[in-house]
Amino acid sequence: MQLQDITDPNCDPDNPRVVTCDEVVSAYSIIKDNIIRTPCTISRLGCQLNTELYFKKEFMQYTGNFKERGANHAIIRMKERNPGVAGAVSASAGNHASAMAYHGKCLGVPVVVVMPETAPMMKRKLCEDLGAKVILYGTTLSDCKKYGLNYAMRNGMEYINGYDHVDILAGAGTISMEILEDVPDVDVIICPIGGGGLLAGICAYAKGNCDRQPIVIGVETDKCPGFTQAMNAGKPSPAETLPTLAEGLAVPVVGYNSYATAAPLVDQVVVVEEKWVMLAILYLIEYEKAVVEGAGAVGLAAILSGKLDDVVQNKKVVVVLSGGNIDVTVLSRVIERALAADGRLIEMAVTIQDKPTQLPELLKEIAAIGANVVHLEENRAFILSQVWNVEVRLRCEVLGKDMINTLQEKMNAKYGSNFRILENAAIV
Numbered sequence: 001m002q003l004q005d006i007t008d009p010n011c012d013p014d015n016p017r018v019v020t021c022d023e024v025v026s027a028y029s030i031i032k033d034n035i036i037r038t039p040c041t042i043s044r045l046g047c048q049l050n051t052e053l054y055f056k057k058e059f060m061q062y063t064g065n066f067k068e069r070g071a072n073h074a075i076i077r078m079k080e081r082n083p084g085v086a087g088a089v090s091a092s093a094g095n096h097a098s099a100m101a102y103h104g105k106c107l108g109v110p111v112v113v114v115m116p117e118t119a120p121m122m123k124r125k126l127c128e129d130l131g132a133k134v135i136l137y138g139t140t141l142s143d144c145k146k147y148g149l150n151y152a153m154r155n156g157m158e159y160i161n162g163y164d165h166v167d168i169l170a171g172a173g174t175i176s177m178e179i180l181e182d183v184p185d186v187d188v189i190i191c192p193i194g195g196g197g198l199l200a201g202i203c204a205y206a207k208g209n210c211d212r213q214p215i216v217i218g219v220e221t222d223k224c225p226g227f228t229q230a231m232n233a234g235k236p237s238p239a240e241t242l243p244t245l246a247e248g249l250a251v252p253v254v255g256y257n258s259y260a261t262a263a264p265l266v267d268q269v270v271v272v273e274e275k276w277v278m279l280a281i282l283y284l285i286e287y288e289k290a291v292v293e294g295a296g297a298v299g300l301a302a303i304l305s306g307k308l309d310d311v312v313q314n315k316k317v318v319v320v321l322s323g324g325n326i327d328v329t330v331l332s333r334v335i336e337r338a339l340a341a342d343g344r345l346i347e348m349a350v351t352i353q354d355k356p357t358q359l360p361e362l363l364k365e366i367a368a369i370g371a372n373v374v375h376l377e378e379n380r381a382f383i384l385s386q387v388w389n390v391e392v393r394l395r396c397e398v399l400g401k402d403m404i405n406t407l408q409e410k411m412n413a414k415y416g417s418n419f420r421i422l423e424n425a426a427i428v
């Protein structure tokens with residue numbers, strides 16, 4: 001198909017639309033029976049962070065993310081406006097795609113999802129299983145968007161942008177209605193920013209709702225700070241993008257309607273580093289028994305990083321956990337890395353004499369401190385010390401910074417320069 005450059009009529013850079021509180025209220029009346037009313041519950045993690053902390057658990061939606069709210073709303077409104085429409089088209093390899101596929105199926109509306117040719121098989125299969133037609137095109141999401149706009153025009157369908165269509169924004173905003181119902185005296189709401197649709201919806205309701213106006217904070221990853229870039233430039237403009245664990249937030253240019261709605265209302269935008277996102281994912285498993293993807297965990301990551309101490313301490317804070325779709329192999333790597341970063345997993349090398357009594361003595365020393373050896377390797381070939389020595393590399397589970405300090409003291413006293421801790425990435 002010969003592709004033309006088509007501007008999305010619903011996301012016009014020269015005429016951005018500001019979403020209102022009333023539009024969010026109206027969206028809720030349309031979608032409330034079609035989505036799951038997710039819990040917003042207090043967390044014991046708050047005691048450690050000196051905050052009354054609540055989590056809005058959007059990862060509990062049927063497809064594991066909040067995008068369903070916007071998808072359901074946008075498809076229903078599209079049918080109302082244009083009953084003869086042949087279906088909806090979206091460009092996404094992530095949560096918006098599965099949300100559109102699922103709600104298209106529920107509402108009996110054909111959905112076409114355009115994904116990059118490099119999209120993982122699993123993501124493609126998920127959308128197909130949920131009833132969508134999947135088209136693979138190009139290598140980037142802008143390629144997919146161009147194809148999707150052309151496909152929609154030629155097939156009597158409507159293109160629905162996942163972070164900038166006003167019906168998507170209004171749908172996402174319904175999260176803040178539920179938050180304010182469940183925690184009416186909330187002081188601070190914290191949410192992730194990708195293309196800015198979620199932040200825009202939340203701001204529209206939370207700031208437009210007359211009684212109480214909680215502080216709204218948006219969080220993005222340092223690997224793609226699109227909203228910060230837009231605020232610096234005064235309009236959506238491309239941010240440098242690097243691979244990130246929070247892949248749902250990797251949108252280099254935030255939405256025009258999203259920016260116009262959120263920029264004047266948001267109180268603060270925070271950029272977090274990846275290590276805090278990993279730690280947040282680990283803590284959510286440990287404290288909440290919740291599996292949350294990187295994009296969904298950045299709100300907690302921002303609190304853990306200490307960047308919001310002034311705003312959240314001794315306050316009632318709701319963090320939106322927006323999605324839970326993390327690959328299990330990635331999850332297992334994240335857990336190991338986060339344990340290391342949290343000072344609960346360390347690696348050390350000790351050079352000892354290669355004699356029968358030496359290794360048991362070393363292990364006894366470690367056990368006396370309370371550390372647990374989970375992996376041990378002996379290295380005889382690749383060391384520079386005398387030939388009758390062996391370097392023992394040990395990975396140990398420890399209880400945190402205090403135990404690491406004790407270990408360091410005792411080992412230094414016994415083994416001196418023959419002992420070292422390897423790549424201690426602890427951030428505790």
Ligand SMILES: Cc1ncc(COP(=O)(O)O)c(C=O)c1O
Pocket residue numbers: 065066094095096162163192193194195196197198199248249251293295296322323324
């Ligand atoms: C889990 C999750 N959280 C947050 C976001 C960001 O939402 P938005 O693009 O509306 O800013 C996304 C976007 O795909 C997401 O998948």
